[in-house]
Amino acid sequence: MLLSCPIPKLDFDTINLGHGSGGTLTSQLLDAGVFSLLGNELLDKKHDGAIFNLTGKIAMSTDTYVVSPLFFEGGNIGDLAINGTVNDLAMCGAAAKYLTLGFVLEEGLKMTEFWEILNSIKAACDVAGVSIVTGDTKVVEKGKGDKIFINTTGIGTVHPKANIDMVNIKSGDKIILSGPLARHGITIMSHRQGLQFETTISSDSRPLNQIVLKLLDQFGDNIHLLRDPTRGGLATVLNEIAADAKLGIAIAQKDIPVEEDVYGACEMLGLDPLYVANEGLFVAIVDASAADDILAVLKQWNYGQMASIIGEVKADHPRQVIMKSNIGGHRVVNMLAGEQLPRIC
Amino acid sequence: MKYVSEFRSPEIVDALLKEIKHTVKGNWNIMEVCGGQTHSLVKNGLLNMLPPNIQMIHGPGCPVCVTPVNLIDKAVNLATEHNVILCSYGDMIRVPGSGISLLEAKAKGADVRILYSPLEAVKIAKENPDRQVVFFAVGFETTAPANALSVIHAQHEDVKNYSILTSHVLVPPAMEAIMADTDCRVDAFLGAGHVCAIMGMSEYYPVVEKYKMPIVITGFEPVDLLEGILMAVKQLENGEYKLENQYTRVVETGGNKNAMSAIEQIFEVTNREWRGIGEIPLSGYGVKEQYSAYDATKKFKIDIAESHEDPTCLSGDIMKGKIKPNQCPNFGTRCRPAQPLGAPMVSSEGACAAYYHFNLATELVEE
Structure with a gap:
């Protein structure tokens, strides 16, 4: 898959522990990477959580993605993490609207790979019509993960005619x-x-x-x-x-x-x-x-x-x-x- | 899949079933030797379609099922105590040893990898020169050539950190052991097609003569199996006993010369213990002395306690055809695929697992 946006200039070509420290490197990664690509009205507030109105019957679902290999014909872990949670909500008869996005990154993950995954997340969100409204990034030592794990939690309103039970x-x-x-x-x-x-x-x-x-x-x-x-x-x-x-x-x-x-x-x-x-x-x-x-x-x-x-x-x-x-x-x-x-x- | 679909044709199946029903008069017990045939019989629902006076007995031809506990324990020991990369075919890893299975060893941190080909294990050895890599070489004559080739390949490439833990078993001695059992109820055999594709047909003539028993070398698709059964029934009804080949599209009389020469180069025939059955003389392959550098049992000091099977497991009686899996008191109660007492409940080729997965509701099904 081609990168749809050029990778931003970052100081490191791999993820290191500093990217999860909450300090400058974290900010750089989030500002230049995640926020610039996935930004929207709610995410741009950079608050600890997202605040919004939803009316009607609400459905909620969460899933964690640990697939290996990360990249495969027809997709990668990024679009899988979006589609999976969107689909879980669809199975409840609900239209997914907002998603959270949590990363556990392993030290040494190539920045180009992370960027490609982010681009897929962005593309999958656009196709499904959902927004990432809050998230989290942690970095674990080399050997404590498998390059990248992603958690997404989604929320959406249930279709008024749905009675799935x-x-x-x-x-x-x-x-x-x-x-x-x-x-x-x-x-x-x-x-x-x-x-x-x-x-x-x-x-x-x-x-x-x-x-x-x-x-x-x-x-x-x-x-x-x-x-x-x-x-x-x-x-x-x-x-x-x-x-x-x-x-x-x-x-x-x-x-x-x-x-x-x-x-x-x-x-x-x-x-x-x-x-x-x-x-x-x-x-x-x-x-x-x-x-x-x-x-x-x-x-x-x-x-x-x-x-x-x-x-x-x-x-x-x-x-x-x-x-x-x-x-x-x-x-x-x-x-x-x-x-x-x-x-x- | 065009080539295979003809052997799954409902019309041909129907015609063969009609001919079998028309031909059979007596009550016959026919043993399909190979686990792949058992798997196909139950997966396609064929057992319920045969006339009731033909009983299929599920033979010992599931390599996972007959690999002795002792060998599993050795594999676990290699993986946990010797820090090797232990490579195995998939369905071996869940088989219970006398302590833990390879799957449990993996969960405890051992480096256990599932492969489809032993040549892949040689590749892993080349990529990890500081680690020892052992391939758990189980199976009948069918997998022996590939396992032998891996040793030839390793020697050729000068890969010194590769060896095999071998537990190869041979079909003809197992058939003889079944026939020699005084309780034997088998009237005819469906021979294992893929084993014969390697070894040819000649080994079976003496068995036919000695026990005056029809053997029909048979394939694995529904049409193959029904044709094999029909050929066996015709012989039985005519009072004949001869070796026939249903699987002519794969099995040649002389077998596969290249495969046999690879086997001959690396392996020699040895006595072998069969899980649930006991030791059968000259019923397996061991690595020849001159290749002992590739024999994991020689290369490593494997120090394990005496192995034991669960004494309540009746897998031996099942593999000899004395009882059906669902006649075992442990079936589906103490013994289930998630917690097997014996190996036949593990592999999908094992008669017990096949019955458990596909066949429980036989009585419930109505057309």
């Missing part, structure tokens, strides 16, 4: 997936040490707020639940829903979109795409009566061409997710005990 789910509801599975996780895996294959797969990191708000505008309380299948993937989210709702979930493998190259990479790596992470995808549990119309709207979205009704909620087999395989057999899709581990052969 686990208690709304009922037998017969349809399950819609907004796009193809496993892009983000496979992108990250292909960068990690030990993998010697090249792919053109890129992360699906993107904000979901606009499409979700559009759906809520049109379909309101026919949307019973929204979840984004990030860590642990689709299988984990569906299992959580089945367990919390005390209902069964039946899905069909043939209806679950996975792109050919992603599927091939999963096969080669011995991974099941159902458990691989996504960053720009959501699952909607919707009233059966509205499912086809919701799908039609979703398919009009730039990233929704592969959206699909992948299954339905059932009264049978409560707390279990059962998938009909492509060849007509059935299997339980369970929770994983830990991280998905590649098989030997």
Whole structure:
């Protein structure tokens, strides 16, 4: 990714402990870097916190980003940190408005890398229509971190027509997936040490707020639940829903979109795409009566061409997710005990 | 994936199932030897689609499952006490040793890395000349060539800080051990396709003759497995016993000569302990004496207490086909993937984990 703004002149080309001391170096980093790039009316006050009015029902969410590698096809830790929290709020039916931004920087992080990440944060904020209104920067000694960790906390108003709640789910509801599975996780895996294959797969990191708000505008309380299948993937989210709702979930493998190259990479790596992470995808549990119309709207979205009704909620087999395989057999899709581990052969 | 999709075709699967149902008359127990086949059977829901008089028995062909506790303890010891960079295939790291697993050792600060290829471990050794790097070389004949190549490669590149902790096991002696068990209920074997892709078919003729038992070398896709089962059932119904090759697109009669020559250069056949089964004579590979500089057991003084398995784990009986995973009293109660008593609950190729993950609700599913 090209730097959209030139890097400001700073005295050091790497982050050092002084940048987190609260002294001159901190000011220099913030003034020349963070504030100049992300500035807005609220942030520019440089107060200890942000003061603003919000009316209506409010949603709030926080997440911390520790991804390695920091840079990957389709994004970096910066836009991930914005999109992730914007999306968590979207899953509450809320339009994210203001975000906090906390950095834990490791001594030795290259200033050019930090600047590229900041630029991505700025770009992601612009696309999602959110502002950074307060933040924090800490620096830890070399070896005490992994270059950069980012925390974002977001706040936004809930769409007036939204009624997203686990208690709304009922037998017969349809399950819609907004796009193809496993892009983000496979992108990250292909960068990690030990993998010697090249792919053109890129992360699906993107904000979901606009499409979700559009759906809520049109379909309101026919949307019973929204979840984004990030860590642990689709299988984990569906299992959580089945367990919390005390209902069964039946899905069909043939209806679950996975792109050919992603599927091939999963096969080669011995991974099941159902458990691989996504960053720009959501699952909607919707009233059966509205499912086809919701799908039609979703398919009009730039990233929704592969959206699909992948299954339905059932009264049978409560707390279990059962998938009909492509060849007509059935299997339980369970929770994983830990991280998905590649098989030997 | 075009090439593979033909072997996942619902229409061909349906036709094969019909033919199997039409052909089978008796009650037959067929053992799929390889863990990859077990994984595919349960993942695709095939077990529930077969006629009830064909019972699949899940064999010992999951390398993670049969690696003895003693070897896990050695790997943990190398990682924690000898400060090596311990590299491993992914699903080995969660297998419980008699103390802790490699995953727990990692959490305690040991440098444990998951790799897909042992050649990557050689690369790590080159990049870290001041550290010792050990690759945990487990697996059947399938992974042996790559592990052997890593030693050849290290020697060629003069990488002296690299060695392997080997726990290679061989399929034919394991099949013989199962057949020799007086409680054996197996009527026919599906041979492990990828093992035969390396080793060829010749080793299996004597087994067929000695035990008068059909062996069908079989692949891993749904169509492969059903075709293999059909070929075995036809033999059984006709009272025949012969070696057949279903997996002709991959397995050549003579095997892969280059792979075999790499194995032969580095390894020699040794006795080997199998987790849950015990020692089987001449059932594994050890590093040859002239390559002992690359043998972690020779290179390091590994001082560990006598290893022990959990005595209540019935994995041996499961791997010999005496009981199904869900017939074990610990299944899903004391033994779960998050807290496995034995290795078959760890790897997704392990019969217990496969049943746990994919197969719990067999009775609940209705078409």
